[in-house]
Amino acid sequence: xxxxxxxxxxxxxxxxxxxxxxxxxxxxxxxxxxxxxxxxxxxxxxxxxxxxxxxxxxxxxxxxxxxxxxxxxxxxxxxxxxxxxxxxxxxxxxxxxxxxxxxxxxxxxxxxxxxxxxxxxxxxxxxxxxxxxxxxxxxxxxxxxxxxxxxxxxxxxxxxxxxxxxxxxxxxxxxxxxxxxxxxxxxxxxxxxxxxxxxxxxxxxxxxxxxxxxxxxxxxxxxxxxxxxxxxxxxxxxxxxxxxxxxxxxxxxxxxxxxxxxxxxxx
Amino acid sequence: xxxxxxxxxxxxxxxxxxxxxxxxxxxxxxxxxxxxxxxxxxxxxxxxxxxxxxxxxxxxxxxxxxxxxxxxxxxxxxxxxxxxxxxxxxxxxxxxxxxxxxxxxxxxxxxxxxxxxxxxxxxxxxxxxxxxxxxxxxxxxxxxxxxxxxxxxxxxxxxxxxxxxxxxxxxxxxxxxxxxxxxxxxxxxxxxxxxxxxxxxxxxxxxxxxxxxxxxxxxxxxxxxxxxxxxxxxxxxxxxxxxxxxxxxxxxxxxxxxxxxxxxxxxxxxxxxxxxxxxxxxxxxxxxxxxxxxxxxxxxxxxxxxxxxxxxxxxxxxxxxxxxxxxxxxxxxxxxxxxxxxxxxxxxxxxxxxxxxxxxxxxxxxxxxxxxxxxxxxxxxxxxxxxxxxxxxxxxxxxxxxxxxxxxxxxxxxxx
Numbered sequence: 300x301x302x303x304x305x306x307x308x309x310x311x312x313x314x315x316x317x318x319x320x321x322x323x324x325x326x327x328x329x330x331x332x333x334x335x336x337x338x339x340x341x342x343x344x345x346x347x348x349x350x351x352x353x354x355x356x357x358x359x360x361x362x363x364x365x366x367x368x369x370x371x372x373x374x375x376x377x378x379x380x381x382x383x384x385x386x387x388x389x390x391x392x393x394x395x396x397x398x399x400x401x402x403x404x405x406x407x408x409x410x411x412x413x414x415x416x417x418x419x420x421x422x423x424x425x426x427x428x429x430x431x432x433x434x435x436x437x438x439x440x441x442x443x444x445x446x447x448x449x450x451x452x453x454x455x456x457x458x459x460x461x462x463x464x465x466x467x468x469x470x471x472x473x474x475x476x477x478x479x480x481x482x483x484x485x486x487x488x489x490x491x492x493x494x495x496x497x498x499x500x501x502x503x504x505x506x507x508x509x510x511x512x513x514x515x516x517x518x519x520x521x522x523x524x525x526x527x528x529x530x531x532x533x534x535x536x537x538x539x540x541x542x543x544x545x546x547x548x549x550x551x552x553x554x555x556x557x558x559x560x561x562x563x564x565x566x
Numbered sequence: 567x568x569x570x571x572x573x574x575x576x577x578x579x580x581x582x583x584x585x586x587x588x589x590x591x592x593x594x595x596x597x598x599x600x601x602x603x604x605x606x607x608x609x610x611x612x613x614x615x616x617x618x619x620x621x622x623x624x625x626x627x628x629x630x631x632x633x634x635x636x637x638x639x640x641x642x643x644x645x646x647x648x649x650x651x652x653x654x655x656x657x658x659x660x661x662x663x664x665x666x667x668x669x670x671x672x673x674x675x676x677x678x679x680x681x682x683x684x685x686x687x688x689x690x691x692x693x694x695x696x697x698x699x700x701x702x703x704x705x706x707x708x709x710x711x712x713x714x715x716x717x718x719x720x721x722x723x724x725x726x727x728x729x730x731x732x733x734x735x736x737x738x739x740x741x742x743x744x745x746x747x748x749x750x751x752x753x754x755x756x757x758x759x760x761x762x763x764x765x766x767x768x769x770x771x772x773x774x775x776x777x778x779x780x781x782x783x784x785x786x787x788x789x790x791x792x793x794x795x796x797x798x799x800x801x802x803x804x805x806x807x808x809x810x811x812x813x814x815x816x817x818x819x820x821x822x823x824x825x826x827x828x829x830x831x832x833x834x835x836x837x838x839x840x841x842x843x844x845x846x847x848x849x850x851x852x853x854x855x856x857x858x859x860x861x862x863x864x865x866x867x868x869x870x871x872x873x874x875x876x877x878x879x880x881x882x883x884x885x886x887x888x889x890x891x892x893x894x895x896x897x898x899x900x901x902x903x904x905x906x907x908x909x910x911x912x913x914x915x916x917x918x919x920x921x922x923x924x925x926x927x928x929x930x931x932x933x934x935x936x937x938x939x940x941x942x943x944x945x946x947x948x949x950x951x952x953x954x955x956x957x958x959x960x961x962x963x964x965x966x967x968x969x970x971x972x973x974x975x976x977x978x979x980x981x982x
Contacts, residue, residue, distance in 0.1 A: 352873075353874040353875045354752050354860060354861070355752075356597075356598070358756075359756070370874060376873065400596060401867075402872060403873070404859060404873065405858060405871070406872075406873065427596045427598055428596065429596060430599075431602075432586075432595060432596055449599065450600075452599045452602075453600075454602075454604060454762065455599055455602070455603055459603060463599065474598075474599065477759060477761075478600075478756075478760035
């Protein structure tokens with residue numbers, strides 16, 4: 300229930316959540332817990348731990364490269380679970396497991412849900428699991444006491460937004476624009492419509508991601524949504540400092556620049 | 567897709583997927599939400615077009631006058647006699663415009679794209695045959711065309727890269743992963759999710775999210791429909807066995823599907839055995855893989871213990887892919903079709919044999935099916951076998967040269 304509690308607390312504080320995506324195991328599995336700690340120090344409220352996948356069709360080049368680095372470093376679903384456990388020994392930050400479906404199927408959905416819960420993960424988002432195919436998976440994940448978060452997109456008609464809302468607990472993840480993950484110059488005007496339509500379908504918190512990379516963009520989106528997801532921009536900081544002892548400090552500083560921009564911004 | 571005979575199957579084997587695109591447990595729709603609405607729109611447009619006689623008439627006209635249908639069903643007398651067993655017929659898809667069966671599906675889908683108001687078409691290609699067919703139909707209809715192709719495949723299939731460019735398409739090399747078909751599909755999906763309002767993704771095999779496996783199959787059913795009619799005309803009976811190579815499985819499902827109900831007809835799909843049985847050395851999904859999700863569908867897949875997609879190998883770029891189309895997975899589990907594999911060397915040898923006995927140089931993909939027929943025919947005296955010769959070998963000449971070096975020696979033959 301860490302996710303629910305987080306959004307309740309932030310609603311009282313009248314500020315949106317800063318959500319960070321990083322690929323677990325990038326640059327190596329033994330670094331990830333420290334990177335998450337740095338993100339938390341910088342003001343990140345929720346972390347999406349990405350499970351690396353060989354064929355990440357929804358991701359742009361930055362996260363594709365992160366996946367390749369993580370896999371080359373030997374990262375597996377089992378090691379992502381271990382990473383979560385390490386994080387949990389020293390932090391209560393909500394953790395969302397973010398994965399393509401196949402590694403989870405291979406691990407076994409029931410086993411994954413059980414293990415994820417045991418290690419301190421709070422919810423799962425499976426990128427290529429459509430709501431149409433989700434019944435059994437959602438049942439297993441919820442039975443273990445985890446949240447299930449689904450994506451909604453500017454292309455989703457109202458009927459689909461309602462389905463996505465129905466299958467989501469904790470929050471709903473709105474994709475700000477069509478396309479793959481990656482930084483962009485502008486936030487699209489269609490986002491406002493998507494947020495408005497989704498609010499009609501659910502009272503759950505709405506987090507918005509894809510393409511948000513600067514404090515200004517974060518603030519702009521934060522005025523509309525309950526959470527702002529930044530992924531590729533964090534992963535790029537990791538990519539640019541792979542061998543630098545300053546990596547944690549730089550991640551923390553970047554997180555701080557984003558979280559500052561979200562203070563005093565209320566949806 | 568001549569709709570003159572009814573699709574069907576024996577009791578227990580469904581000829582059509584359910585409403586969600588499932589063939590038994592396989593298929594379905596496993597894509598990010600952004601693609602779901604476009605895929606639903608595609609399905610609706612396809613079902614509407616399928617029921618529209620004007621659409622069918624235009625497609626039939628193009629298949630006849632542009633692509634060159636019907637293709638012959640040719641009795642390969644010398645090949646058959648040299649094997650001393652079954653009579654082997656070749657379904658000559660290699661004689662189609664652009665040199666392979668791929669054009670059947672491309673014509674269907676480009677008409678559909680135009681009907682949906684799309685102005686831009688993207689495609690993936692492995693061997694380049696689907697890329698060439700896509701570039702061809704885009705030229706014919708004046709559409710912008712972008713083809714994604716793994717850099718390894720671009721190297722292996724240089725001639726087809728040039729053909730696509732000559733036809734006005736842009737060929738985008740894909741440098742990620744294994745730099746083959748799987749990476750080209752991933753990149754095409756990324757393009758599609760970015761440009762969905764203008765763009766139709768002309769997927770080239772019976773793969774991916776529903777409705778693609780059903781739609782691509784429907785556009786290729788004409789192969790089996792013709793073959794069925796032709797063999798009845800020639801022999802007054804149905805064949806005992808049909809062979810087709812299976813990468814994603816479009817030519818195979820196209821020829822198999824109209825025979826599903828004819829349970830006495832053995833349907834044999836041939837995967838790429840590559841260079842060995844270890845993961846990474848082949849593309850034999852049934853013997854070496856297990857069910858999983860890739861590129862929008864649930865089907866048999868080559869993957870490691872951690873659910874990462876394996877690299878594959880085949881001398882034939884068109885068979886070099888980690889997943890098999892979901893309907894094949896279903897036919898496999900239902901035991902309605904049988905799947906086996908042929909290695910690189912045997913496929914090459916089959917190509918040479920067909921060239922020398924029949925004067926036909928097959929595509930390396932199709933050579934896998936020829937090779938399986940060569941294996942089985944000697945023990946099948948009195949039987950009639952059909953091999954779907956899905957493509958011709960022009961595109962593979964460089965690979966044949968590399969593998970038959972003795973034929974490529976300098977100097978005139980009379981000096982030897």
